[in-house]
Amino acid sequence: MIERRTIGLLAATHVVAFGVGYVAAPKALLDREVKHTGFFTVDTTKVLATTVESLREENKLLVYSYKGTATVQAGRTVLWLFGGEQELIVPAVVTYYLDLSNLSLADVRYDERAKLVTVKLPKVTLGDIAFQPENATTINGGIYTFSDEQVEALRKANYKNARRALIAQAQQPGLLNAAKRQARTNVENYFTIPLRIAGMPDVKVAATFD
Numbered sequence: 402m403i404e405r406r407t408i409g410l411l412a413a414t415h416v417v418a419f420g421v422g423y424v425a426a427p428k429a430l431l432d433r434e435v436k437h438t439g440f441f442t443v444d445t446t447k448v449l450a451t452t453v454e455s456l457r458e459e460n461k462l463l464v465y466s467y468k469g470t471a472t473v474q475a476g477r478t479v480l481w482l483f484g485g486e487q488e489l490i491v492p493a494v495v496t497y498y499l500d501l502s503n504l505s506l507a508d509v510r511y512d513e514r515a516k517l518v519t520v521k522l523p524k525v526t527l528g529d530i531a532f533q534p535e536n537a538t539t540i541n542g543g544i545y546t547f548s549d550e551q552v553e554a555l556r557k558a559n560y561k562n563a564r565r566a567l568i569a570q571a572q573q574p575g576l577l578n579a580a581k582r583q584a585r586t587n588v589e590n591y592f593t594i595p596l597r598i599a600g601m602p603d604v605k606v607a608a609t610f611d
Contacts, residue, residue, distance in 0.1 A: 448599045449509050449518065452592050456501045464525065464587050465497040465580035469570045471563035475555045476543075485543035487555035491563050492536050495571040496528035497580035499588070511604075518596070520588055520608045525580045530567050532560065581610060 456462065471493065476486035500523055508521040539559075541552055570576070585608040592606040 445511055445513075445599075445601070445604075446506075448595050448601075449511065449592070450506050452595050453504055453506050453509060456588070456591060457504050460500070460502050461528070462499045462501055462584075462587065463496055463528070464499055464584040467495045467497070467571055467576055467580075469493060469495065469567055471566040471570075473559050473562035473566055475558040475562060477551065477555065485541070485547075485551060485555065487542070487552065487559055488540040489556070489559035489563060490538040491532055491534065491560070493530050493532045493563070493567050495530050495567055497525050497571075497577075497584075498528050499523055499584055500526055516601075516604045518592055518604060518606045520592060520606065522584060522588060522608050522610050524610070525577065525584055527568065527571055530564055532563070584608070585610075 469492070470490065472488070472490045474486060474488045476484060478484040503523070510519045511517075512519075539556070541555070588608040589606040592608075596602070596604050596606070
């Protein structure tokens with residue numbers, strides 16, 4: 402008789418604990434990420450949909466950065482007699498990112514048999530080029546550079562040339578492939594963590610580009 406009462410008390414205690422946990426837990430987590438259809442199952446679609454929404458809110462996801470140096474030269478002549486030139490050596494950081502503003506659940510597929518989530522990614526896009534003028538070297542030469550106004554004009558022309566040069570560097574296959582690899586890793590981790598929290602550590606994630 403005592404054993405039956407003890408078992409009944411333990412069962413009641415577990416039910417009460419489950420109820421208190423549900424009430425105390427954040428509704429966003431229970432209702433949107435881990436919707437229980439039983440004691441040991443979760444709604445996978447909810448987990449994936451919530452992750453997609455979170456990534457979409459990130460908008461632009463920084464995935465890689467490259468630091469390079471541009472060496473360029475600009476020159477001007479007047480009546481083929483008086484000339485001036487300026488050489489510029491300037492380092493800069495180029496960023497790569499994913500524009501996830503249009504990511505949707507249609508870009509995500511879940512193969513339950515294979516326990517595999519595949520995510521279709523947009524193209525990697527170049528971000529801003531952050532020049533480091535404090536570390537730049539400028540060499541002026543020629544009569545034309547005696548004028549501060551002309552020196553400034555050459556400087557502007559050189560920075561335009563430097564921007565083009567760095568964009569060309571950043572589009573080299575080796576750098577683009579490195580950025581893509583990092584992008585896949587970042588997004589795969591982004592999906593893997595909530596899946597593990599939801600109790601699905603055996604589900605793998607593969608991010609791919611078209």
